[in-house]
Amino acid sequence: MKFIDKIRFVRQNMKKNRMRVFMTVLATAIGCAFLIMLASVGFGLQKSIITDLTEGKVLNEIYIHGKEDPGPENKSYMSDKDIEYFESIDNVKAVTRLQYLHYSQEAVVSIEDYQIQPRVAVSYFPAEVEMGMELSEGRLPSTDNEVLVGYNFKEYLEKPSEDANEPKVSYEDELIGQNLQLKIRKFDQTGNIEYKTIPLKVVGIKEKLANEFDKDTNITISDALFQQIEEFTQTKKGEVLFQEIEYEEDYLDGVQLNGERLYDRVSVYTQNVEQVKGVSEEIREKGYINTSVTDQIQEINTLFLVMKIGLIFVGTIALIIASIGIFNTMTMAVTERSSDIGIMKAIGAHPSTIRQIFLIESSYIGILGALIGTVSAFVLSKAVNIGLPFLIETMSEESSPEGLMFSYIPLSLVVISASISILVAVFSGWRPAKKATSVDVLKAMRRDL
Amino acid sequence: MIQMKQINHQFIIGKKKRKTIVPVLENVNFQIKQGEIVTIVGKSGSGKSTLLNLLSGYIRPTNGEIFIKDQNVTKLSEGDWADFRIQNLGFIFQSFQLIPSMTAYQNIELPLILKGASNIARKQQALDMLEMVGLSDHADYYPNELSGGQQQRVSIARALVVKPPIILADEPTGSLDSENEQELLNFIQKLNRDLNITFLIITHDDQVAAIGHRTLLIKDGKLQEEKVHEVHR
Structure with missing residues (x-):
């Protein structure tokens, strides 16, 4: 039938x-x-x-948190040697890295009467550009004193006021081309605080962050300027060593300048999303703790x-x-x-x-x-x-x-x-x-x- | 064409300790040649319907062998029996056994559908059969809209539509009046003459039995005598 x-x-x-x-x-x-x-x-x-x-997140980003075994010197920072390794991995498109000025520095940036205490960073622009970093205004720095500021930098560049109830007054003028003053500090041998002011020129403003709740008030300076700060403080990342604190010898050895760059934030980018898992596992096998959006999605x-x-x-x-x-x-x-x-x-x-x-x-x-x-x-x-x-x-x-x-x-x-x-x-x-x-x-x- | 060898059949009535064995057929042997009309007569309960059920494959013999068209069908599986039936056997039942929800045409077409015939072929053959049994203008009638004689003709058309070499008929005139009965008997003889179809007819009607080339009498499960009709000699 x-x-x-x-x-x-x-x-x-x-x-x-x-x-x-x-x-x-x-x-x-x-x-x-x-x-x-x-x-x-x-x-x-x-x-x-x-x-x-x-x-707004890049799916092919692998964020490196640090090393599983930081070693005897307790170095959780990534060094140039680590960056070199990441760049040598197959399917890696770019490795972005940031060095932040030490939080103890409490660097202040000012223009006229306006002040801000931003996070001062150094980034590696070729990798950032490769990964599609865009500016909302201006251009990338080309000289040592030229800087980029975050999208919300101007909003938080305010006139200091003693009365907390008084409304804040933000800087209103055009920021591109303006000269800023970066004020850094250290303690000298006698325990007196010593300041140094470094002139900066704003040449670009970064794109707004994808998440509207995140505010970007960072300032990105050149590597040369960062080294200049380190030389002034004689410590890595411009860390301020306070007289009243008794540091252990190992710690003091660790912060001493030795020409080595230490990166606070390192991200490895693969050519495409499919390669994230493989590269992430390879990095993990080498002892680097890492996560990616793909990992989170998988979970x-x-x-x-x-x-x-x-x-x-x-x-x-x-x-x-x-x-x-x-x-x-x-x-x-x-x-x-x-x-x-x-x-x-x-x-x-x-x-x-x-x-x-x-x-x-x-x-x-x-x-x-x-x-x-x-x-x-x-x-x-x-x-x-x-x-x-x-x-x-x-x-x-x-x-x-x-x-x-x-x-x-x-x-x-x-x-x-x-x-x-x-x-x-x-x-x-x-x-x-x-x-x-x-x-x-x-x-x-x-x-x- | 058809051969029964040493056929014994018994029914088991009741279960376990209370079961009773009732012999129905005992040592039945006969042979039917191609183109013969053989009628089997006997009283009610003599075993003639059981004989036909064995030849139809609806039940299996307790002992003995059955050959149809030189094939031993005794141990065919249910599926193989179904295939064998559709290819070789046509059935005419006493109460016609038409499917009530199908028209006369659909009832006749059914064996062709089961055989997997093409749409065109089965339409042509079913209409030819309807014409042959004189019911062309009743194609769309349902069985309950037809008279007993007409229903039996539909049943015959259904049996013939696949052109089987053998037709098994159980009391084919049992539900018909004398006029329709004679008409049906003439038709069976015509089919036998024209198409050389072998008929095995179970009946207790002498008039029906008389159309056979031979008549077998069955009594108490045993073949008693064989009568060859003069008219067919």
């Missing part, structure tokens, strides 16, 4: 009891829609979190995978309940048609043909249910995504987080749910189909022969 004829048979049979078939399909559709909707919450939250995490994905499996499992229970309906419908169909089955067998229908007809019928119910359930789930999902923010605002008088997706139905979820629906339907029809093949010809024909 041809497959198309089996389908025709099934359709004819289903038409005989439309209401019963409709109710069974409805139960399957509700089960399927429930499964999709339940899991779509997991998919939606995962998508929202991942979008939030990756927004989140693993967490959500467990959650989604749980939700799909719960949703499947609804489908299993619907399968009882399918089983019932198919069993009744076999009982009602046992006479027809007997006649078909009597004239030469193969048992497998009979079995297939009933399996196709139960699959048909599963497919119809999955189809209707999927369409309903998409409509519901859309409605939930539109309606729930309103509901939250009404009930809590707070707006729901921007871009939060409550329900998201990816193609994979549709495929999984439809497959489970159809599998459950086929499984439910298996026993009735087997029963149909074992219909006794003589009993079915009321022992006519």
Whole structure:
């Protein structure tokens, strides 16, 4: 018997009891829609979190935290030797590195009456440019005294005031081309504080940070200027050694100038996102602690995978309940048609043909249910995504987080749910189909022969 | 064409300790040649229907062997029996056994569908059969809209549509009036003459038995005598 004829048979049979078939399909559709909707919450939250995490971030960045074993000198900083190693790794596109002036320096930058205490850094521009560093205004420094400032630098360049309640007055004029004063300090042999003022010229302002809550007030100076500061303080990173503190000898040895650059923040960038895992593992094997957005995404994905499996499992229970309906419908169909089955067998229908007809019928119910359930789930999902923010605002008088997706139905979820629906339907029809093949010809024909 | 060798058959009634063995057929031997009409007569409960059920493959003999078209069908699997049936056997039942939800045309088309015939071929053959049994204008009638005689003709058309070399008939005139009965018997004889189809007919009607080339009498599960009809000599 041809497959198309089996389908025709099934359709004819289903038409005989439309209401019963409709109710069974409805139960399957509700089960399927429930499964999709339940899991779509997991998919939606995962998508929202991942979008939030990756927004404005470079996915091929591996951030180096330090070394697992800092060694006897407790050096957690990266040195030029480490940078050289990172640059030698295959698939590494660039290695950006920053040196920060030591926090004890409390360097002050001023212009006219305005002051700011920024974070003073030195960066390696070729790598930054390679990784797409952009300026909102101006150009990159080309001489020792030229500097770049962060996007929010001007906003925090304020007139000092003794009254904390007094409103702050920020610098309003054009910053590019302006001369700034960088004031640094150290303690001399006699314990007196000694200041030095270094003139700087602003030539560029960096691009705004992707996350609007992050404020960039840094100032990026040249390597030569950084060394000049170190020479002034005679310590690495311009650290201020206080007279009243008794430093251990090892510590003092560690901060002594020896021509070595120590980087506070190092990021390795791969050619593409796929290479992040390999490079990250290679670096980790060499004893460098590192993380990447890809790592975080992987952790989140693993967490959500467990959650989604749980939700799909719960949703499947609804489908299993619907399968009882399918089983019932198919069993009744076999009982009602046992006479027809007997006649078909009597004239030469193969048992497998009979079995297939009933399996196709139960699959048909599963497919119809999955189809209707999927369409309903998409409509519901859309409605939930539109309606729930309103509901939250009404009930809590707070707006729901921007871009939060409550329900998201990816193609994979549709495929999984439809497959489970159809599998459950086929499984439910298996026993009735087997029963149909074992219909006794003589009993079915009321022992006519 | 058909051969039964040392066929014994018994039914087991009841379960475990209370079961009773009832012998139905004992040492049945006969042979039917191609193109023969053989009628089997006997009283109710004599075992004639069991004999036909064995030849149809609906039940299996307790002992003995059955050969149809030189093939030993005794130990065929259920699936193989189904294939063998659709290729070689046509069935005419006493109460027609038409599927009530199918039209006359669909009932006749059913064996062709089971055989996997193409749409065009089966449409042509089913319509030819309807014409042959004189029911062309009743193609879309459901069985309950047809008379007993018409239903039996649909049943015959269904049996013939796959052009089987053998037709097994169980009391084919049992549900027909005398006029329809005669019409059906003439038709069977015509099919036998024109298409050389072998018929094995179970009956208790002397008029039906008389159309056979030979009549076998079965009594208490045993073949008692064989009568060759003069008219066919």
